[in-house]
Amino acid sequence: MPKSKRDKKISLTKTDKKGLALKQKIVEDVRNCVEKFSSIYVFTYRNMRNELMKDVREQWKPSRFFFGKNKVIGVGLGRNKEEEVADDLHKLSRCLKGQCALLFTDSPKDEVIEWFESYSCEDFARSGCVVDKTxxxxxxxxxxxxxxxxxxxxxxxxxxxxxxxxxxxxxxxxxxxxxxxxxxxxxxxxxxxGHRLAVFKLDLRAAWIKGSGFERLDGKSEDNDENMNEDEDN
Missing domain, CATH: 3.90.105.20 (Ribosomal protein L10, N-terminal fragment, domain II)
Structure with a gap:
């Protein structure tokens, strides 16, 4: 019986034992979700609000949102074709740049896209926020x-x-x-x-669906991911 891609052992960056154990758990959780759910979406976020994100998680149960260090999550998915735990997942891993996260779900793609396009929530802008209104x-x-x-x-x-x-x-x-x-x-x-100048918004960047593979959803080419500076990582 051929060996599962999920069983591949990938070395992580040198760190203390506690930090290494946490990274290994994240990698294992990501791989478990790859097996459990039929699709994965990379999304970016603006004006993150933990209390609002908590409500979003409730709306999407039993789907799973995954926030964490981009490089560690990328290890879980596979950083290249040799490391990926399922075909084409390394392309999704390349999209993990800047402020972003994953959604693991069994919901149909059209339903996911419609929800992300329609969802936004106004809130009070915080210190350090760039405002678009005088x-x-x-x-x-x-x-x-x-x-x-x-x-x-x-x-x-x-x-x-x-x-x-x-x-x-x-x-x-x-x-x-x-x-x-x-x-x-x-x-x-x-x-x-009472002026709410910040908008909490989630924007889809890319998707991976079992049986269909990788798809870009923000209109950019895969070359954009390869050319992005790795310093943008969380």
Whole structure:
């Protein structure tokens, strides 16, 4: 009986025993999922929110989402044709660049693509986020804020004062500028104002389906993966 591709022993990078054991477990988990599920998808993510991702996992049960170090997951799939645990999986492994993860599922491809294209969730932008919108507040009363917040708003950089117990901007104030990187103070002000400038989104990059093999889903060629800098790895 021919030896299963899954039984191949692949050496991992030199590390301590605890770290090595964890990497070996990840590799084994990936290989178990390859056997268990009929298809695998590589997807990228923007503005990751753990609480929202938890809901996504619930929606997709019993499918399995897999986050981790790209290089270690790549070992589990097979980094080249000689190492791959199933035909064409090394092509999927090449797509593991930057912020990305895997979805193992038995759901039909059309259903997977439709869900990923339609899913997005707005949330408050965090410090360090690049915003795509300018938010400016006109001079005048800010009646949405209680008077007790006025000192804190000034600490955040807003030119405010109390006029007859009402929080008031004494001049026009630009909270953030399109293309700018948010400071912690700007992020907090936007949250107070209720402006959700971040979108949590998952985008499909590629797929591997048993019996069909590898397929690119983002319109890019396989050459893009080979030319990408490995420093983009998580």
């Amino acid at each position: 938010v400016t507040l006109p001079e005048g009363a800010l009646k949405q804020f209680p008077h007790s917040m006025e000192p804190y708003l000034r600490q955040l950089g807003m030119p405010t004062k109390l006029e007859r117990g009402v929080v008031t901007l004494i001049k026009e104030f630009e909270v953030c500028k399109e293309g700018g990187v948010l400071t912690p103070e700007q992020a907090k002000i936007l949250e107070f104002l």
